[in-house]
Amino acid sequence: MTKVLFAAAEAAPFYKTGGLGDVSLALPKALTAAGATVRIVLPYYEQLFPEQYRDQVADVTHFWVQVGDHAQYCGIKTLTLAGLQYYLIDNQDYFGREGLYGYWDDGERFAFFQMAICEMMERVAFIPDVLHLNDWHTAFIPVLLAEKYYWIEAYRAIKTVLTIHNLQFQGIYNPIVLDSLFRIGTQTFTDDGIAFYDQVNFLKGGINFANAVTTVSPSYAQEIQTVAFGERLDGVLRANQGKLQGILNGIDTTLYDPETDPALPANFSVKALAGRATDKAALQKQVGLPVADVPVFAVVSRLTKQKGMDVLLDSLNDFLMTQKAQLIVLGTGEPALEQAFKTYQAAYPKQVAAQIKFDVNLAQLIYAGSDCFVMPSAFEPCGLSQMMAMRYGSLPLVHLVGGLKDTVTPYNRFTGAGTGFGFDDFQPAVLRKMMTQVCQVYHDTPKAWRQLQQQAMRQDFGWTTSAGTYLQLYQDIMS
Numbered sequence: 001m002t003k004v005l006f007a008a009a010e011a012a013p014f015y016k017t018g019g020l021g022d023v024s025l026a027l028p029k030a031l032t033a034a035g036a037t038v039r040i041v042l043p044y045y046e047q048l049f050p051e052q053y054r055d056q057v058a059d060v061t062h063f064w065v066q067v068g069d070h071a072q073y074c075g076i077k078t079l080t081l082a083g084l085q086y087y088l089i090d091n092q093d094y095f096g097r098e099g100l101y102g103y104w105d106d107g108e109r110f111a112f113f114q115m116a117i118c119e120m121m122e123r124v125a126f127i128p129d130v131l132h133l134n135d136w137h138t139a140f141i142p143v144l145l146a147e148k149y150y151w152i153e154a155y156r157a158i159k160t161v162l163t164i165h166n167l168q169f170q171g172i173y174n175p176i177v178l179d180s181l182f183r184i185g186t187q188t189f190t191d192d193g194i195a196f197y198d199q200v201n202f203l204k205g206g207i208n209f210a211n212a213v214t215t216v217s218p219s220y221a222q223e224i225q226t227v228a229f230g231e232r233l234d235g236v237l238r239a240n241q242g243k244l245q246g247i248l249n250g251i252d253t254t255l256y257d258p259e260t261d262p263a264l265p266a267n268f269s270v271k272a273l274a275g276r277a278t279d280k281a282a283l284q285k286q287v288g289l290p291v292a293d294v295p296v297f298a299v300v301s302r303l304t305k306q307k308g309m310d311v312l313l314d315s316l317n318d319f320l321m322t323q324k325a326q327l328i329v330l331g332t333g334e335p336a337l338e339q340a341f342k343t344y345q346a347a348y349p350k351q352v353a354a355q356i357k358f359d360v361n362l363a364q365l366i367y368a369g370s371d372c373f374v375m376p377s378a379f380e381p382c383g384l385s386q387m388m389a390m391r392y393g394s395l396p397l398v399h400l401v402g403g404l405k406d407t408v409t410p411y412n413r414f415t416g417a418g419t420g421f422g423f424d425d426f427q428p429a430v431l432r433k434m435m436t437q438v439c440q441v442y443h444d445t446p447k448a449w450r451q452l453q454q455q456a457m458r459q460d461f462g463w464t465t466s467a468g469t470y471l472q473l474y475q476d477i478m479s
């Protein structure tokens with residue numbers, strides 16, 4: 001049985017800011033179901049840790065991790081939830097804060113986290129066959145295993161997989177950190193090592209040092225090898241092409257099931273869609289829009305340019321003036337974008353609802369009650385929301401890139417095929433035209449609409465296939 005330690009900076013149901021949090025629950029669960037022994041290691045963000053799990057957390061051990069000149073306390077806690085065992089790395093100075101990321105000392109916080117993981121494995125006597133790392137917060141571990149912990153014999157057989165969920169965040173720091181945090185020399189500070197324009201790049205280190213690198217959709221795996229999507233690492237990724245592959249994320253289809261979802265006023269299924277109308281009315285009411293039979297467009301997203309929110313905003317005025325449609329936006333993000341949606345709400349109070357917050361229950365109601373889920377991302381490693389939307393019968397309208405291209409089949413009005421709508425040309429005018437077309441399909445051909453909904457809901461977005469692909473990858477690098 002393959003032993004896996006899955007390391008991430010966030011995981012549902014404890015803490016989640018985006019797709020990484022979802023994957024860090026669903027993938028270990030699917031790997032376990034497929035026969036692997038998986039444990040998960042996370043930071044213990046005490047202030048954010050949900051109340052209902054607190055009394056299940058037990059202390060395992062503690063020790064000191066040398067961060068530069070300072071010995072830092074490192075507590076190891078554990079809990080088991082739904083058959084999965086978690087290790088939580090505790091240091092109040094680093095992780096006892098109000099948020100997960102975005103602090104001036106994130107480099108030091110995650111340097112500590114990564115060294116703590118390395119030092120923990122021996123102490124808790126869980127030496128995995130595969131250490132599965134995720135994004136820049138844990139990407140430096142393969143470098144540490146090679147440069148700092150090479151003397152620990154038990155670790156020599158450990159293989160590493162690095163999954164890139166978002167290439168945009170890389171963990172770039174002054175090379176001084178090699179000594180001031182990690183206390184390793186400069187021998188890896190080369191172009192084919194960890195050096196990146198005179199800086200240290202954690203993610204690049206992981207790409208060069210891990211045994212295998214994956215990203216979360218096949219299309220994104222190709223795109224990041226180009227200058228347009230490579231975030232200045234395209235050369236490094238091309239050089240590591242042989243160990244790079246795209247494995248599509250899934251969603252937790254037990255948790256996210258319109259037939260049983262407790263967040264919904266009315267449950268429904270592909271065969272009995274009636275409850276959807278109730279959910280749509282409840283949604284309109286809850287966000288303060290008139291309960292009317294007009295197409296409801298929706299966004300559940302970080303409000304950023306990555307998610308194409310600037311392009312959406314630029315397309316809105318003409319669209320709202322000419323179409324009787326509604327738009328519900330749930331999200332937080334860049335202040336200027338948040339403000340712009342609020343301005344639209346003030347200008348079009350009967351058509352736009354801007355819900356500037358993070359609200360998991362409202363998100364579910366939006367998936368279940370909206371008609372068209374707008375996701376015009378500039379780039380999209382995989383994207384989970386569009387899958388969630390399809391599962392709940394909201395037809396995605398997407399920019400056909402990355403995982404969006406791999407999961408949404410654009411409507412073909414001649415054959416009736418499709419699971420949503422898509423466009424290639426990343427322009428506000430194109431998006432507006434598409435939204436207008438969506439309104440036409442909605443009003444003029446309700447039968448075609450219903451068929452698209454059913455096709456979308458019937459897609460298999462479960463984890464089974466992808467978990468099998470990961471297990472195969474583990475086998476390949478172990479042999």
Ligand code: ADP
Pocket residue numbers: 017018019020022300301302330331332357358359360363382383384385386388
């Ligand atoms: P990313 O990880 O790039 O932010 P994904 O589509 O992969 O995007 O995952 C986003 C996840 O976060 C989805 O589960 C989505 O429902 C959720 N989400 C995003 N914004 C909000 C919000 N404001 N309230 C509730 N859930 C949100």
